[in-house]
Amino acid sequence: MTAFTDKQLVDFVYAEARLLDEQRFDDWLNLFTEDAHYWMPLAPDQQDPRLHASLLYEDKLLLRVRVERLAGARTYSQQPRSRSHHLLQQPSIERADRDAGTCTLRTAFHYLETRLDTQTLYAGWATHELVTENGALRIRLKRVDLVNCDAAFGSINLFM
Amino acid sequence: MSKYEGRPDAVTALVRDTEVHKDLYIDQELFELEMEHLFANTWVYVGHASQVPNKGDYYTTTVGTEPVVMVRHSDDSVKVLYNRCPHKGTKVAGEVCGNTGKFFRCPYHAWTFKTDGSLLSVPLKKGYDNTGFESCEASRGMAPVGAVHTYRDFVFCRLNAEGVGFDEFFGPSLSTLDNMVERSPEGKLQVAGGVLRYMHHCNWKMLVDNQTDTCHPMVAHESSAGTAVRVWKEAPEGTPKPMAVELFAPFVNSYEFFEGMGIRVWDNGHGHTGVADSIHAAYSPVPGYLEQMVAAYGEERAKQILGEVRHNTVYFPNIMVKGPIQTLRRFLPIAADKTLVESWTFRLVGAPDLLLERTLMYNRLVNAPTSVVGHDDLEVYERAQEGLRARGRDWINVGRLYDPAERGQVNVATNGTNEWQMRNQFRAWTRYMTASMSPNPVRPELVEGSAS
DSSP states (O other), X not given: OTTOOHHHHHHHHHHHHHHHHTTOHHHXXXXXXXXXXXXXXXXXXXXXXXXXXXXXXXXXXXXXXXXXXXXXXXXXXXXXXXXXXXXXXXXXXXXXXXXXXXXXXXXEEEEEEEETTEEEEEEEEEEEEEEEETTEEEEEEEEEEETTTTSOBOOOXXXX | OOSSTTOHHHHXXXXXXXXXXXHHHHOHHHHHHIIIXXXXXXXXXXXXXXXXXXXXXXXXXXXXXXXXXXXXXXXXXXXXEESOXXXXXXXXXXXXXXXXXXXXXXXXXXXXXETTSOEEEOTTGGGGTTTTGGXXXXXXXXXBOSEXXXXXXXXXXXXXXXXXOHHHHHGGGGHHHHHHHHTSTTSOEEEOSOOEEEEESSOHHHHHHHHTOTTSHHHHXXXXXXXXXXXXXXXXXXXXXXXXXXXXXXXXXXXXXXXXXXXXXXXXXXXXXXXXOOTTTTOOOOTTHHHHHHHHHOHHHHHHHHHOOOOOEEETTTEEEETTTTEEEEEEEEEXXXXXXXXXXXXXXXXXXXXXXXXXHHHHHHHSTTOHHHHXXXXXXXXXXXXXXXXXXXXXXXXXXXOGGGTTOOSEEEOTTOTHHHHHHHHHHHHHHHTTOOSSOOOGGGSTTOOO
């Protein structure tokens, strides 16, 4: 990972959030490796995504289903569509193995999702496990820990 | 004058042979009457005994809108108490679950109660000498609910002390719980994996109606399951079918499939889809599981247990059980237009972990607040909750495949798109709404000397 400066790693996280808020979901999906997961645990400090429930534990196929669904003509729950707003604290580099080309960043965030007249605020921490593929940074795991992950929620339609 | 309180005739008139009045979904007075009557006269699921394995273990929840605590008593029985200190009203058990030891202690004034609710001690008790304390409600401790029945570890309660018996209420519908339990090689279930909680701004009955509504999946879930099937078709040939696609795909099966899978209607509002076939029938075998089942039950019985592929079983009034995928959903009423949906999952004790993993994946894909299938459903419920305010139409139609001869028939299997099960629920709704409704409302609990 010698190719990437700390600033480039941090900017990658900002850019990812911006793609989501601009609803450029196909571009966003391209940031993930083929074996990637997007994980939203249901419990604080959850270690196991398989034998404990999560809000989301999606591989790339399921993420693609979500993205294509958002664009579907008969996706009534997105008529009208939701919008999102990410407010990120500066990401911190938690771990970096520059020889292996991998690193982990942690980012505190506030996330707003709106639809019609309802606006809902979520807060938590995103953890990005990044790898280098063909000279570019890619996400192998994005973990989103909500501060109230075990609360009852209404529909969460987009991506944090 | 109120529209429905003390007027069983007016309540009865809301349910016709093939139509139901919109007030069942939008009228807050009717909702309050449901809490007072329907949820007090029926056997309502509280929790599973595996949530309170040890003495003093408790779990707090609601029955209707009543706060209750389910607790393992010192004699190992499971008690259900109203979670309310008889002194000033404070909820005594505060956590969702925990262990209270030998007694509950109220955080306000340190009154303590045995785990059957009886009053154990009061600080400065002598201050109640010669005050008539013994004849006060408070001296009797935390109130137990009217009746509790634990069936194969599923704990149900009836808030009213008198009423329909457990066996009479459920009858042969308990076979769905039997089947889920028997799917464990050890005949034992454990609540496992956490609970998904999804807030709905709609009436609780919309969710109950939906459980046996087999004409909506191919329409409402075209966006989610339909997209999953389409995306999967683009995968290179020879790619193994992912578990998620296997779980999603049957949601967009044809009308003919759902007609053919059948619905069985029991008495008292209970019924299930998936008599001959179901969306859970064609999952891949889990390595080693059949062998375990054969070893436990013998080949014939094991195949019989696993061949029962019931889809959704409604236990009226407010839960749904899926035996083949080990989930139980509670539709918890909060207001006429607000419902909390809890989706619980079970481990089949002794069976491979992969079964629990599949159960949790199903629950996440279909029942989470982040679930695309859940989004499809909630959107139509919430649109209905708003649409029902319209004056142009006052009734909801539940007349699909209605036959006047169906009245009084129970334990009948029929076409899978028949709305008979919904009509069954509404007939039970009328029965248990009006069973304890006096035409001239008096409040006996307020009449001095009538307390028991």
